[in-house]
Each structure stands twice: as structure tokens, then as C-alpha cells.
Amino acid sequence: xxxxxDILFTIAGFPVTNTVxxxxxxxxxxxxxxxxxxxxxxxxxGKIQNAFEAVSEYFYDMTSGNAGSRASYIHPWxxxxxxxxxxxxxxxxxxxxxxxxxxxxxxxxxxxxxxRGATSDLNLTLALAVISVVMxxxxxxxxxxxxxxxxxxxxxxxxxIMLFVGILEFMNEITKLISFSFRLFGNIYSGEVVISxxxxxxxxxxxxxxxxxxxxxxxxxxxxxxxxxxxxxSMFTDKAH
Amino acid sequence: MEIxxxxxxxxxxxxxxxxxxxxxxxxxxxxxxxxxxKMLNERKNRIEKGLQDAADAKIALENAGEERKKILASxxxxxxxxxxxTKASLEEIKIKLxxxxxxxxxxxxxxxxxxxxxxxxxxxxxIGKISxxxxxxxxxxxxxSLFTDEEKNKILARALDKIEKVGYEKKSN
Numbered sequence: 001x002x003x004x005x006d007i008l009f010t011i012a013g014f015p016v017t018n019t020v021x022x023x024x025x026x027x028x029x030x031x032x033x034x035x036x037x038x039x040x041x042x043x044x045x046g047k048i049q050n051a052f053e054a055v056s057e058y059f060y061d062m063t064s065g066n067a068g069s070r071a072s073y074i075h076p077w078x079x080x081x082x083x084x085x086x087x088x089x090x091x092x093x094x095x096x097x098x099x100x101x102x103x104x105x106x107x108x109x110x111x112x113x114x115x116r117g118a119t120s121d122l123n124l125t126l127a128l129a130v131i132s133v134v135m136x137x138x139x140x141x142x143x144x145x146x147x148x149x150x151x152x153x154x155x156x157x158x159x160x161i162m163l164f165v166g167i168l169e170f171m172n173e174i175t176k177l178i179s180f181s182f183r184l185f186g187n188i189y190s191g192e193v194v195i196s197x198x199x200x201x202x203x204x205x206x207x208x209x210x211x212x213x214x215x216x217x218x219x220x221x222x223x224x225x226x227x228x229x230x231x232x233x234s235m236f237t238d239k240a241h
Numbered sequence: 242m243e244i245x246x247x248x249x250x251x252x253x254x255x256x257x258x259x260x261x262x263x264x265x266x267x268x269x270x271x272x273x274x275x276x277x278x279k280m281l282n283e284r285k286n287r288i289e290k291g292l293q294d295a296a297d298a299k300i301a302l303e304n305a306g307e308e309r310k311k312i313l314a315s316x317x318x319x320x321x322x323x324x325x326x327t328k329a330s331l332e333e334i335k336i337k338l339x340x341x342x343x344x345x346x347x348x349x350x351x352x353x354x355x356x357x358x359x360x361x362x363x364x365x366x367x368i369g370k371i372s373x374x375x376x377x378x379x380x381x382x383x384x385x386s387l388f389t390d391e392e393k394n395k396i397l398a399r400a401l402d403k404i405e406k407v408g409y410e411k412k413s414n
Binding site: 034053123 | 245250251253255256258259261262263266268269270272273277278280287
């Protein structure tokens with residue numbers, strides 16, 4: 001299993017990889033799930049709606065606890081990140097991922113996997129990280145003002161200490177991108193490699209505990225990504241911080 | 242840059258993933274978050290209204306209890322007043338009735354006395370008449386042999402007149 005996703009075919013110069021297919025599947029599953037929940041949504045909730053509301057309320061309470069009234073803007077992003085990553089991670093554990101092969105001329109008779117976990121592609125995890133960081137900065141400008149925002153990175157008070165702190169803050173934003181994207185990518189990719197290895201060693205029974213572990217990792221990684229985003233957004237939109 | 246391409250970072254795919262996620266967020270915001278928050282707010286309002294109604298009902302119940310106590314106290318006070326009034330009225334009526342009965346009995350007694358006096362008067366008159374008649378008969382019988390008829394009649398008339406006068410005088414005394 002290569003670290004980079006496999007290109008299945010190209011459409012007008014756009015390389016369609018197996019992770020792109022998985023991303024589309026994730027989108028479809030997520031939107032279908034949301035639509036089905038919305039269809040049966042009522043003031044007196046059923047079991048599925050209750051579970052969904054519990055997740056939504058968990059993140060909303062956490063966000064409003066940190067960001068107060070700004071939660072209404074931050075919460076949709078946090079919940080979207082969580083839902084997208086968790087659905088993506090969990091769909092990657094379904095049978096067919098990695099095992100169903102796509103044959104093309106360049107890969108010979110073995111072919112390449114048709115589907116691969118979307119979050120095991122650095123393109124997606126980096127895209128999520130960029131969105132998370134960019135939206136954090138956008139909210140920061142919106143709520144604290146451009147002066148306070150720039151002052152966070154460029155300050156001449158207590159020269160040169162605060163200037164150095166500002167440079168560190170800027171460096172932190174770069175490392176944030178790397179930590180966000182590589183943490184998720186590394187966890188999911190390594191999990192897929194482990195499960196793939198287990199399947200190749202003894203396909204019956206042996207992968208089950210690892211799949212269970214991956215379910216846990218899938219949820220935890222989604223939560224980590226969402227909670228860190230929420231935390232950064234809350235911090236950056238706080239004038240006192 | 243070499244390492245990034247080794248890790249599979251592809252510019253076009255990266256931008257596609259970026260746009261894809263933004264579209265997903267946009268769709269979720271429209272089809273999920275707005276209706277969900279609206280529904281949750283509606284439920285929150287319902288629960289708050291229910292709690293408020295329950296609190297209002299509790300206050301109303303407490304007020305009703307207080308009102309009940311007040312009404313009971315007022316009713317008891319009214320009943321006591323009414324009882325006292327009734328007692329007083331009864332006493333008054335009793336006295337009035339007793340007085341009336343007494344007056345009535347006195348009236349009846351007086352009437353009876355008057356009736357008895359009248360009866361007695363009538364009886365006296367009748368007895369007087371009878372006694373005059375008897376006296377006349379006795380004197381007629383006594384005088385029949387001593388006097389002539391003319392003398393007898395004169396004496397008799399004078400005697401009877403005398404008896405009659407004497408009788409009345411005695412009675413009036």
C-alpha cells in the first residue's frame with residue numbers, strides 16, 4: 001500500500017484518485033444521513049435524532065462554553081469537520097475498501113484499490129487543516145478587528161520580546177497546519193496499513209480487533225480535529241486573549 | 242517539495258478537496274444546522290414555557306390555598322355572625338311570642354271574666370224574675386182568701402213592685 005493515493009483515471013487533466021472517489025462516497029453518505037435525519041426531525045425526537053442531537057449538542061455546549069455567543073458561527077464548522085472526518089474514517093472500514101481493485105493499463109493485472117480511506121490522503125487532511133486555520137483567522141479578524149489581529153503577530157510593546165512572541169505565533173500557525181494534517185493522515189494511513197497487513201497474514205478473525213481499534217481511532221481523530229479547531233477559533237475570536 | 246509529492250500531495254486534488262469540503266459545509270449549514278437549531282430552540286422554548294406554566298400553576302395553587310383559607314375564615318366568621326344573629330333573633334322572637342301568648346291569655350281570661358259576669362247578670366235577672374213570679378204566686382195563694390180581687394191586685398202590684406225594687410237594690414249592692 002503506497003503512501004500516496006493511486007490515480008485511477010484523469011478527467012480533463014484532473015487526476016481522479018481512489019481517495020477522491022472515497023471523498024465523493026463520504027459526501028453522499030453524509031448528505032444522505034443528514035437528509036434522512038432531517039426527514040424524521042421533530043420536536044419529539046426518535047432514537048436516531050436523539051443520538052445525532054447528542055453529538056450536535058455536545059459540540060455546541062463545548063463551543064458555547066469556550067466562545068460564548070460566538071458559538072453560533074463556530075459550531076457549524078466544528079460539527080461539519082467532525083461529521084465529515086468521522087463518516088470518512090468509518091466508511092473506510094467497510095468491506096470493499098482496499099480489496100476491490102481497479103485495473104488499468106499502467107498497473108498490470110494486480111490493479112490498484114478502487115477505494116481508499118479519504119483521510120488517508122494528505123490532500124484531504126491538508127485541505128481540512130487549511131480550511132480550519134483560514135477560517136480561524138477569518139473569525140479572528142471579524143470579531144477582534146484587523147488591528148488586534150495584526151497586533152497578535154506584530155507587536156512593538158516590550159521590544160523585542162513581544163516581537164519575538166509574534167514571530168513564534170506566526171510559526172505556530174505553520175506548525176498548526178502540519179500537525180493538523182499529518183496527525184489525521186498518519187493515524188488513518190497507519191491504521192489502514194495495519195489492517196491491510198493483518199488481512200494479508202490471516203484474513204479470518206485476526207483483523208477484527210484491529211478494526212475495532214480503528215473504529216475508536218476514527219472517532220477520536222475526528223474529535224481531536226474538531227475540538228482543536230473549536231479551541232483555536234474560540235481563542236482567536238476572544239478580544240482578551 | 243519533493244517530499245510533498247512523495248506523500249501524494251497533488252495541487253489539483255488538494256484544491257478539489259478544499260472546494261469539496263467548503264461545499265459540504267455550505268450544504269450542511271443549509272439543510273442541517275439551521276433547521277436543527279430552529280427545532281432545538283423551539284423545544285427549548287417549549288420546555289421553558291412548560292416550566293414557566295408549572296411554576297405559575299404552583300403559584301396559582303398556593304394562591305388558591307391562601308384564598309381558600311381566607312374564604313373559609315370569612316365563611317366561618319360569617320357563619321358565627323349569622324349564628325349569633327339567629328340566636329338573638331330567636332331570643333327576640335321567643336320573648337315576643339311569650340309576650341303575645343301572655344297578652345292573648347290575659348285577653349282570653351278577661352273575655353272569659355266579662356262573659357262570666359254577663360252570664361251571672363243574666364242568671365241574676367232570670368232568678369229575680371223567677372223569684373218575683375214565685376212570690377207573686379205565693380202571695381196570690383195567701384191573699385186569695387183575705388182580700389177582694391181589686392185589693393188583691395193592688396197589693397200584689399205594690400208588693401211585686403217592691404220585691405222587684407228590693408231585689409235590684411240588693412244585687413246592685
